[in-house]
Amino acid sequence: MEKTPLYNIQAIQGAEFEEFSGRIMPKSYGNVLDEYNAVRNNVGIHDLSHHGKIELGGKEHIKFLQGILSNDVKKLEVGDGQYATFLTPKGRIITDMKLYRKKATVLFDLEPGLNEKVIELLLKYRISYKVDIEDLTESLSLISVQGPNSKKLIEKTLGKKIPDLKEYSFFLGDINGKELLIAYVNRTGELGFDIFVSSDGVNKTLWESLIAKGQEFEARPVGLVAFETLRIEAGIPRYGVDMNENTIPIEAGLWNALSFDKGCYVGQEVIARIKWRGHVNWHLAGFRIDGDYMPQKNSKVIIGEREIGYITSSAYSPKLTKIIALGYIRREFNKPGVQVTIKMESSKTVAAEVSQIPFYNRN
16 A cells, blocks of 8 residues: 655654555544644645646647646646646546646646546547656645645745735745745635645655644644545535546536636537536535434435435534535525435435535635
8 A cells, every 4th residue: 555755754743544545644633623623723734645646748738738628728827727627528527637837837636546547548639749748646745735824834934925826826936945836725615725846855845844834823734534524614526526427517516617718628518508508407515414423425315205316425514513415416406495304325314404515615
């Protein structure tokens, strides 16, 4: 089982590990609620080094991406980023991604384990385009700094003010001679930044510096359990959990991943037809659960005897002091306040209420 470059220092810091997408990752650092509260009230530091990272360059890499991704890559200036999807010809999601336009390349950030699959498809579509494709998953690490004091912590760590950024835009910095790409990314409903650094510099150079400088802001390392709760509260769907190759981006509410005026791309006809002539029957929604039973993935959402949806992810929300869930519901029932029942695999049922998402956003 693969370990990230931070495994040894995280073990010293009290991490409890579990297998996640083929990697050994920190499940928690001993107190999930403290980790959660650090992000909501101060700042939390989360290791995302298991994410897939791919870099594309070459003379025609922008032209190539413009024809296969769902967003308008061509309009990006150097220092800009965006959210996008790679679709099947039938408009279903192969993967979502955050992408960043550098001077001569574009960097992809993918969910864990998707790098090999995406590279295989990029090579298939590349044909005669002059494009170079490099897998940086092992050589490039990713740390996410989230919370109301995240900007202050990064400024303290770099020793200088950082620019105001729009979402997914970035700047380049350095620490102890190691280049950093620092992007503004909301992963929790809080102010947040993703920091890319070479894997040989992530430990002593970045992680330990953030932890040390973060003492002033009561920063804590944050494990997978707390980060997943924060994500669900923020209503952010995750590929492989809340969406897959059967999902149309509009069903998952990924409007910011779509361009409707850039021209053709793979899956564009289906997306345009839905946008201008029709609708989707399923929508990602939130559910507020009564009681103490946590619905499992694929638990059925019903009204009476009719199945009208299913659950994709759930967590106990400290902010709302109740269990919440993300899932899909038929469009005619997608109204906040609609009362439903969730039926679990054990045949246990719990009452729930359809809710708008996000459940929480500081803004």
